[in-house]
Structure formats: C-alpha cells, structure tokens
Amino acid sequence: GTLLTITGQYLEPLFADTEDQCAADPSAQFAVRALIGGVPCRETRSVDASTVVCVTPEGVGMADVTVESTVYGTTRSGMLASSFQRFAVVYGGVSSGSTGGFLALGPSKDYPGSAVRPAASAATPAGFQNMADRGVRAAALFEQSLYMGGSFLRAGEVPVYHIAGFDGSRVQQLGTGVDGVVNTLSTFGASLIVGGGFSKAYQPLVESTDGSGQVGGVLESGGLAAWEAGRWALVGGEVLQGFVSCSFVAGGTLYIGGRFSAPSRENNLAFFDGQKWSSVCEDPTAGGKCGVAGGEVHALTAFGEDLYIGGSFTTAGSVPVQSLARWDGHHFYRMGTFDSEVLALALIHGQLVAGGGFSTVDAQ
Numbered sequence: 001g002t003l004l005t006i007t008g009q010y011l012e013p014l015f016a017d018t019e020d021q022c023a024a025d026p027s028a029q030f031a032v033r034a035l036i037g038g039v040p041c042r043e044t045r046s047v048d049a050s051t052v053v054c055v056t057p058e059g060v061g062m063a064d065v066t067v068e069s070t071v072y073g074t075t076r077s078g079m080l081a082s083s084f085q086r087f088a089v090v091y092g093g094v095s096s097g098s099t100g101g102f103l104a105l106g107p108s109k110d111y112p113g114s115a116v117r118p119a120a121s122a123a124t125p126a127g128f129q130n131m132a133d134r135g136v137r138a139a140a141l142f143e144q145s146l147y148m149g150g151s152f153l154r155a156g157e158v159p160v161y162h163i164a165g166f167d168g169s170r171v172q173q174l175g176t177g178v179d180g181v182v183n184t185l186s187t188f189g190a191s192l193i194v195g196g197g198f199s200k201a202y203q204p205l206v207e208s209t210d211g212s213g214q215v216g217g218v219l220e221s222g223g224l225a226a227w228e229a230g231r232w233a234l235v236g237g238e239v240l241q242g243f244v245s246c247s248f249v250a251g252g253t254l255y256i257g258g259r260f261s262a263p264s265r266e267n268n269l270a271f272f273d274g275q276k277w278s279s280v281c282e283d284p285t286a287g288g289k290c291g292v293a294g295g296e297v298h299a300l301t302a303f304g305e306d307l308y309i310g311g312s313f314t315t316a317g318s319v320p321v322q323s324l325a326r327w328d329g330h331h332f333y334r335m336g337t338f339d340s341e342v343l344a345l346a347l348i349h350g351q352l353v354a355g356g357g358f359s360t361v362d363a364q
Contacts, residue, residue, distance in 0.1 A: 004041070006034060006052045006067055008078065031070040036084055037063030056084070092136030092148060101132030101152050103139060103166075131155055131166070140185035142192040142227075145172060149182025149194060161202070163194060174227050176202035176216060186247040188254045189274065191226040193235060195244030195256060201225045201232035224256065236277050240265065243296075245311075250302035255280075257297025257309065267291025269309065280307070283330045287318030292325070299345040301352070305329055308352055310342030324354060336361050 011032055034041045034054040041054030052067060063084050068077040091104040132152035139148045145165040148155075155164040161177025163185075180198030187193070194201075203217040219225060219232045222240035226233045235254070242260025249255070254272040261267050266279040269291040281290035294314030301308050307327045309316065316325035316332035323338035335352075343356035 002056045004034070004036070004054050004056050004065075004084065006054070006065060007050055008052075008067065009050060010076075011046060011049055011052050011067065011069055033068050035066040035068070038066070090139040090146065092139050092150070094135040099134055101134050101136040101148075101150055103131050103136060103146070103148055132164075137181065137183050137196075138185040140187055140192065142185075142187050147174075147185055147192060149185050149196065151181045162196070162198065173204075175204045175232055178202070178221075178225065180223075183245050183258075184247045184256075186249050186254065188226075188249050188272075191228040191233075191235075193224070193226055193247055193249075193254060195224045195247050195258070197243050198223060198225075203232055204230065223258065223260065236272050236275075238277060245296060245298050246300050248300040248302060250307075255300050255302065255307060257300050257311065259296045261291070267293055268297045268311075268313070280327055282317035282319075282327075282332055286331050289317040292316045292321075295323075295341070298341060298343045298356075299354075301345040301347055303347050303350070303352075308335075308345050308347075310345045310354060310356065312341040323356070323358065337363070 032046045032052055033044045034052055036056045039057040041056055044052060044054040046052050064079055064081050065083045066077055066079045068075055093102060094100070095102050132148065132150060133154045134152040135150050136148050136152065137150040139146060145167040147163065147165045149163045151162065153159065153161055155171045158164070158171040158173060160171065160173055162180065162182045163174050163177050165172030165174065178194065178196070178198040179200045180196060182194055182196040182198070184195040185192060199220070199222055201219040201221045203219060205214040205216040208215045219234070220239060221232065221234060223242050223244040224235050224240040226235045240260055241262060243258045244256050244260070245258040247254065247256045252274060257269050259268055264270065264277040264279055267290055269280040271278055271280060279290040282288060292309065292311065292313035292315060295312030297309055297311040297313065299310035305328055309325045309327065310323065312323060314320065314322060319325065319332045319334055321334045323340070323342045324335040326333040326335055338356070338358040339360045340357040342354050342358065344354070346353045
C-alpha cells in the first residue's frame with residue numbers, strides 16, 4: 001500500500017486502531033480510521049487533531065477517501081469523493097492507423113475507473129506523444145523513470161534500439177539497446193530485467209584508451225539481460241539461449257516464460273531466486289517432469305504459493321492441460337480447457353483473469 005496523509009479538523013487522537021480494531025474493541029474511548037473506496041486502510045495512525053496517516057489497501061482507479069472518528073461511542077465521518085488515485089496503469093501499443101508506438105497513463109480524471117472496472121481509456125501525458133517509431137510491448141517503472149520495450153528503434157529523435165527510459169522530460173538510452181524485440185520488463189532488486197527475442201545487448205559507448213574515439217562492448221545475452229548500475233549484465237551469470245515472452249516478480253523470485261530449454265531452465269519455464277536458476281518441476285513422486293511442452297509460455301502471475309502459467313502448451317509437467325496451468329511448488333494442475341492460447345493473466349482481488357485468442361473455455 002501507499003502511505004497516505006489526510007488533513008482536516010477534529011481528528012481526535014487515536015487510542016489504538018489497526019483496520020477493524022475500532023469495532024472489535026468497544027472500550028476504546030478515542031479511535032480514528034480511514035477507508036479508501038470503502039475498504040479500511042491496512043493501518044491508521046493519528047498524528048494530531050488535524051492529521052491522520054494510513055497505509056492504503058490494494059486497488060486500482062480513483063477512490064473516495066473517508067475518515068471515521070469515534071469519541072466515547074459516537075462516530076462521525078467525512079468523505080472526499082474520487083480524491084485518491086490508488087494505482088496507475090501504463091498502456092502501450094501501436095497507434096491506430098499507423099506503425100508508430102505510444103505510451104499512455106491511466107486512470108485519468110476523465111476516465112477514473114474502479115477496482116472492479118479499471119479505466120478503459122487513458123490520457124497521453126505530456127512528453128509521451130510520438131514516443132516510438134514502432135510498437136511498444138512492455139513498460140515498467142525503475143529508478144524513478146518509466147521504461148518501455150518493443151519493436152521500435154527510435155524514441156522521439158533518439159536512437160534507442162528496442163528499449164528506452166523516460167524521466168518525464170527526456171529519453172534515456174540503455175547503452176545502445178538490444179538487437180531484437182523486447183517483450184517483457186520487470187524490476188528485480190536493483191536491476192531492470194529485460195526479456196525478448198534478442199541475442200545481444202550493447203553496452204554504453206565510452207572513450208577508447210588510445211583516444212581514437214568511442215567504443216562499446218557487446219554482451220552475448222541470449223533473450224534475457226539485466227540493466228544495472230548503467231551497464232548490461234547476465235541474469236544469474238548465465239546466457240539464456242532462447243526467446244523470453246514474459247516475466248513476473250513475486251516474493252523475491254523472478255519467474256520467466258517463453259521458448260527455451262537448458263539445465264536449470266527446462267522446457268520454457270524457470271525461476272531465479274537472486275542466487276541461482278531453477279527449473280519449475282513437479283515432485284519426483286508425481287513424475288518429476290519440469291516446465292511445459294506442446295507450446296510456449298506467454299503469461300505468468302503468482303498469488304501466495306501458486307504460480308499461474310498461460311500460453312499455447314498442452315502439457316505441464318506430466319499433467320495434460322490446455323493453455324493454462326497452476327504450479328504450487330510441488331505439482332502442476334489443469335485449469336480448464338481453452339480452445340486457443342492464453343496471452344495475458346492478472347489477479348484481481350484473488351480472482352484469476354485470463355485474456356487471449358480463445359473464444360470458449362470448457363466448451364462454453
């Protein structure tokens with residue numbers, strides 16, 4: 001959540017409150033709690049009679065902010081309508097009627113969206129117009145800048161080669177980019193993880209030691225590389241021979257999917273714990289097979305101990321599936337029958353949402 005500061009009048013000192021403690025502890029003489037979109041903050045603290053801070057609950061879109069103040073069993077409340085933007089969604093793609101790429105940011109005041117229905121349209125912020133000469137496929141926030149990846153070669157007037165940063169006023173080059181399309185970007189610790197259909201990443205140009213001009217190195221990366229401390233590096237010190245379609249970070253672990261296979265990264269699916277790579281495998285008692293077969297991985301998301309995998313595959317471990325599977329750290333599980341590939345996954349309030357080229361699920 002976000003640490004939110006709310007100011008007003010008659011916000012009495014907080015006796016004790018974390019989420020529903022006000023209701024759970026009627027003996028409290030003074031209590032204040034804040035709600036975002038009707039959902040209590042994960043933690044509320046009163047600073048003084050005019051200031052309350054809270055850790056906001058998860059959500060997307062614009063939300064109402066409500067403060068409830070209870071004094072000796074009497075509760076009064078005040079509400080500011082659509083006053084907090086809980087989450088910003090970055091949209092990227094190809095502009096209609098052209099080959100140029102774009103970035104846009106939502107929700108906006110005109111399209112506020114909600115937790116149930118995120119904004120369907122978004123405003124293009126100043127500086128983002130005509131950002132890329134070809135399509136944008138991925139976006140991520142990293143070190144106070146917005147990064148985008150795709151099939152583009154230029155951002156504005158700057159040659160960038162498939163990946164660029166934008167700090168709100170200028171385009172940032174990442175060395176001289178990579179030699180193929182970028183499909184996915186993720187922030188992992190102090191690194192920006194870049195995956196796609198490239199095989200090389202080009203280091204920043206520096207002055208040669210003999211004074212003959214600028215030179216730059218080439219990192220043989222395969223389809224995965226990390227941008228860290230102003231240079232390209234291998235993730236886990238190993239080259240990934242193959243194509244990375246998606247990445248997801250959860251609980252200090254980086255998951256990747258696509259089309260690749262190597263020791264510790266078998267059959268299109270793998271994870272990196274910050275120290276070493278591992279295949280995504282079922283227990284030996286269940287067959288001991290790793291990754292997916294019969295197709296590629298296009299989408300990943302995780303919730304708790306579960307990893308959700310979407311794509312065009314027909315087997316996960318030793319389990320017959322159709323485009324979607326779940327892995328709980330020990331076993332793979334089938335999740336319905338999709339008549340075509342799953343291209344995107346998201347978890348919203350504990351519910352898994354899938355998008356893709358399918359038209360029926362379980363023949364419905």
